[in-house]
Amino acid sequence: MNNNLAPTFKKLFGSYWVLWYKKSNIYSVVDTDFKTILYQYFDCASLDDFKTKIASVSPNLDYYTIAQNLQAYLEQCNAEYSLDKHLESINIDSKCSITKTYSINGKVLQINFSSDTVQKTIHPSIAHLETNYLSSPDVIFDLFLDNDNLCLLKNKALIKTVPKRDYHKIQGKFAMELFCFIYNNKEEDWLGTFHGCTIADGENAILFIGESGKGKSTLSALLTAQDFELVADDVSPMLASDSCIYHNPSAISIKKGAFNLLKPLINDFDLFPEVIFNKAKGIIKYVPCKKPLKDKYPCKAIIMVNYTKNAETKLDLASIKEALETLVPESWLSPNPDHAEYFLDWLSKTPIYKLTYSNTESVTEEISKCFKQLREQ
Amino acid sequence: MKKENLTNNNITRKDAIKKMGKYAALTAVGTFVILNPLKAQTSSPPDPGNNPFQ
Numbered sequence A: 001m002n003n004n005l006a007p008t009f010k011k012l013f014g015s016y017w018v019l020w021y022k023k024s025n026i027y028s029v030v031d032t033d034f035k036t037i038l039y040q041y042f043d044c045a046s047l048d049d050f051k052t053k054i055a056s057v058s059p060n061l062d063y064y065t066i067a068q069n070l071q072a073y074l075e076q077c078n079a080e081y082s083l084d085k086h087l088e089s090i091n092i093d094s095k096c097s098i099t100k101t102y103s104i105n106g107k108v109l110q111i112n113f114s115s116d117t118v119q120k121t122i123h124p125s126i127a128h129l130e131t132n133y134l135s136s137p138d139v140i141f142d143l144f145l146d147n148d149n150l151c152l153l154k155n156k157a158l159i160k161t162v163p164k165r166d167y168h169k170i171q172g173k174f175a176m177e178l179f180c181f182i183y184n185n186k187e188e189d190w191l192g193t194f195h196g197c198t199i200a201d202g203e204n205a206i207l208f209i210g211e212s213g214k215g216k217s218t219l220s221a222l223l224t225a226q227d228f229e230l231v232a233d234d235v236s237p238m239l240a241s242d243s244c245i246y247h248n249p250s251a252i253s254i255k256k257g258a259f260n261l262l263k264p265l266i267n268d269f270d271l272f273p274e275v276i277f278n279k280a281k282g283i284i285k286y287v288p289c290k291k292p293l294k295d296k297y298p299c300k301a302i303i304m305v306n307y308t309k310n311a312e313t314k315l316d317l318a319s320i321k322e323a324l325e326t327l328v329p330e331s332w333l334s335p336n337p338d339h340a341e342y343f344l345d346w347l348s349k350t351p352i353y354k355l356t357y358s359n360t361e362s363v364t365e366e367i368s369k370c371f372k373q374l375r376e377q
Numbered sequence B: 001m002k003k004e005n006l007t008n009n010n011i012t013r014k015d016a017i018k019k020m021g022k023y024a025a026l027t028a029v030g031t032f033v034i035l036n037p038l039k040a041q042t043s044s045p046p047d048p049g050n051n052p053f054q
Helices: A032-043 A049-055 A063-077 A123-130 A164-183 A216-222 A256-263 A319-329 A337-349 A362-375 B011-019
Strands: A011-013 A014-021 A026-031 A098-104 A106-114 A139-146 A148-152 A157-163 A190-195 A197-200 A206-210 A229-232 A235-239 A244-246 A252-255 A275-276 A283-287 A298-307 A314-317 A352-357 B032-035
Touching: A011 A337, A014 A032, A014 A319, A014 A337, A026 A032, A026 A063, A032 A049, A032 A063, A032 A139, A049 A063, A049 A148, A063 A216, A063 B032, A098 A123, A098 A157, A098 A164, A106 A164, A106 A252, A123 A283, A148 A164, A157 A164, A164 A190, A164 A235, A164 A244, A190 A206, A190 A337, A197 A216, A197 A298, A206 A216, A206 A244, A206 A319, A206 A362, A216 A229, A216 A252, A216 A256, A216 A298, A216 A362, A229 A235, A229 A244, A256 A275, A298 A319, A298 A362, A319 A352, A352 A362
Parallel strands: A106 A139, A206 A298, A298 A352
Antiparallel strands: A011 A014, A014 A026, A026 B032, A098 A106, A139 A148, A148 A157, A190 A235, A197 A206, A197 A229, A235 A244, A244 A298, A252 A283, A275 A283, A314 A352
């Protein structure tokens, strides 16, 4: 029944199945009982057939409610995937008065901003890349407010407009444009942009995920102060063709709560300007890191970060369910079926851990051990 | 966003749907979660109710 609603891909991870639905780009994590009954439902030719099957499992089960629930689940998983409204390439007079030029990997990028506040959406995180280069840039962006909307132009063509309160979507779009610009590819070449920090040891990378405030960026700053490389902070892009995470040149954003901890560990910490943009996030310092030796690294582990005051450092294995519940709702994942398959393949080869920490020395030691194990594999 | 796992042993479908939220639902025997990736790239979302442009 309803085989047209079946998931396009299914993969077993321990005691869970991960199902992917092409129509909606939804990932569903289910237990083995659920998966069994779902596929029994697909295998049955009619509701009567399903009734017989369910009765053979247990006469007490209400086959009709089960069928209804499965149908409701499948409909939810097959809701049409709709994208943001397509923007036509139109020319707009942006009235930008602040111009900044940046040099990244030998390429030159110019951004024109309409005000100081607008500038704060992008500039502080890439301020360390600013240059006085005077010849013509390879690409020009304009970022400005038009009534209550933030508009982003690329070479005078509108590529994104969002209500100003959704400025993080402009930041995300700009980050994607930056990756395409640096690595000479297109948005459709990327498998996804994960919400998390990526750290490398010169050979392998580990992706650190966790909700905002769980200590990802602080941990990244700690590790980069101990000779690990920062590949990406906040937005970690993975390319579909090689499933590697690529270097995101943006600086690490450090909240005020971590200043005292990091001050003795990071050179010239006091010299980095304090930025207040979103009052709820408070004062932030953007700390640039040394460019990693390589532009990309294979990501060999996922660690869910949980800073807990006074907790002992602990690194335990975590389930795919815990990891995807954290990772998927906060990440952009390409709806391309090939990419979804690569993503599941990558996940199936990648161990997942959860890290509880408060002590900076022992956490560095624990992560060092983890990198060592990855090198020995 | 809050995610829940539900079982269908003691609650009606209507009650369960109420509890589902966006990412979770119920089945007859077992549990599952439904996870929607973002449809566009973003940086860390701002805290609700705070708008630097106001």
